[in-house]
Amino acid sequence: MDRAMRIFFVLxxxxxxxxxxxxxxxxxxxxxxxxxxxADVVQSILIFWYFSINLKKPILGTLLMLSTLVFGVVNYYFVQSESLVNNYFLLWSGTIVIGLCLYQMSSLAQRQNSIRLIRSAHFLIAFALLCYWVINMLNFQLFNYVAMNHTEYAIFMNIAHLCSNIITYLSFAFIFFHLSKLIQ
Structure with a gap:
């Protein structure tokens, strides 16, 4: 397991x-x-650390991790109520993760034209994260409003989020169980 995969395992x-x-x-x-x-702040920092190592961009990773820590703390204590879903921070981190996933996928596609990308563990991780964040971005942004104004619909948003979590975690489990067969 390479260093980026170990960090992803810690995540x-x-x-x-x-x-x-x-x-x-x-x-x-x-x-x-x-x-x-x-936990969202800690997890975002770990995701950015994974991408900074995997993409070999330590300065970018350090800047993202520090700015995420500062923004997460400021948002938690001064911008949003602690009792609400931290949707400003999730918009911040989700947008960055989507961008990093797309960058990593295109970078792998350009570097590894001689292998099949579907056998690349890092490509599959980027794809799973991309799907998760694209599916849940709207859910994260609307949840506080729906939970306060239309409580009968909040359960459907929770079910949709739970289903996307299950699919994403099963994807990660598949990647780690088949890691020896995948290209790292």
Missing amino acids: IMTIVVSEFAAIIFECYYGTNNELYNA
């Missing part, structure tokens, strides 16, 4: 821990938004 473990913690927070405190808002 996956961080997601697993935060999802279990979110269930516990929901049961004991009735909400888990504060936990998700903090």
